[in-house]
Amino acid sequence: MTTDTETYTEEPTLTIDELAARAGTTVRTVRFYSTKGLLPPPVIGARRVGHYGQEHLSRLALIEELQHQGMTLAAIERYLGQLPPDLSAHDLAIHRAVVASWAPDTVETLDRAELERRAGRALSEEDIERLVAMDVVGLDGTSYRVDSGLLRLGVRLLDVPVSQEAILASRNVLIEHSRAAAHELSQVFRGEVSQRAAQDVKSLSAHMQPLVVQALLTAFQRSLREELRAWLKEPEESAKAPESEEG
Structure with a gap:
């Protein structure tokens, strides 16, 4: 289990495929954002393989939130360009929370596969129970009512080592x-x-x-x-x- 402190201080360890899977997007999209300067370059390791970390995940989450707000790519570029260049993953997560806070409530009904895709990971029955207890997810027969604005926060809390x-x-x-x-x-x-x-x-x-x-x-x-x-x-x-x- 990873603590919140470890999550924000760990070295970049994700390949581009792993980053895309964790962010719920595609490798092509990650590369496109990189060419636009929306993502910082990866750390180049052995065999010239690029490694990505929590900052890249947080930036992708922020970009996704800005898109949900209806911002165009050009507007997102300007928006991110105004942010301090040394923002940590933790600061970016808080910034995204601020952006999401004035979005309208977005409750969607999803099947299990789509819920896990949005969460960026497989979810056990215990994970689902915790998300339900946090009012992030609601059961609707065989489907799930999901508060999209809270889903990523709820998923992150699954790994916090507290009861x-x-x-x-x-x-x-x-x-x-x-x-x-x-x-x-x-x-x-x-x-x-x-x-x-x-x-x-x-x-x-x-x-x-x-x-x-x-x-x-x-x-x-x-x-x-x-x-x-x-x-x-x-x-x-x-x-x-x-x-x-x-x-």
Whole structure:
């Protein structure tokens, strides 16, 4: 089982065929994107074989999400060209989450073969059960109702070495607090739009949503880093603390 940290720090090990299979695309598409400069070049190993890593997978996922948003290839090229060149796979995954967050809900009914193709891997019965528990997949007879926007995230969580109970508890915490944040933010903006026409309100919402999501993600990342630093620092401070003197 691969941890999240290992996933983002491992050396490139995928061949172009393996990369295409993991990304749910074709080798021809990967090569086309490479010639367009949308993907960084692979690491050339023994026998002149190119090796790809998590950054390439994350970029392919971001490109796919931008296509779902209706962007043309030229627009995607401009979009990716504006990103910092040193973005890690982790940063790209977060960036894709932001892009997906203002897409309309996309629930599709798929058969098992198509579900596994979209997931980029074979799924065991236990995997399906976990995806159902996370509300990423729903059973519909012999088919599956799939939230396309959450599928890749759900599939990644299958490899995170924590219990299903912990994942569900984390999901509940995030839902509870995100709803509270959404309610309070709506109160802040309500006064700004109370006298405007319905179309103006929808337009303002469409412009504000990605900005608010990006702000929430940034604030959450910073808060989480601070929590982790404090968490990791506690054992060090305990080890350094002098023993109390008797008497």
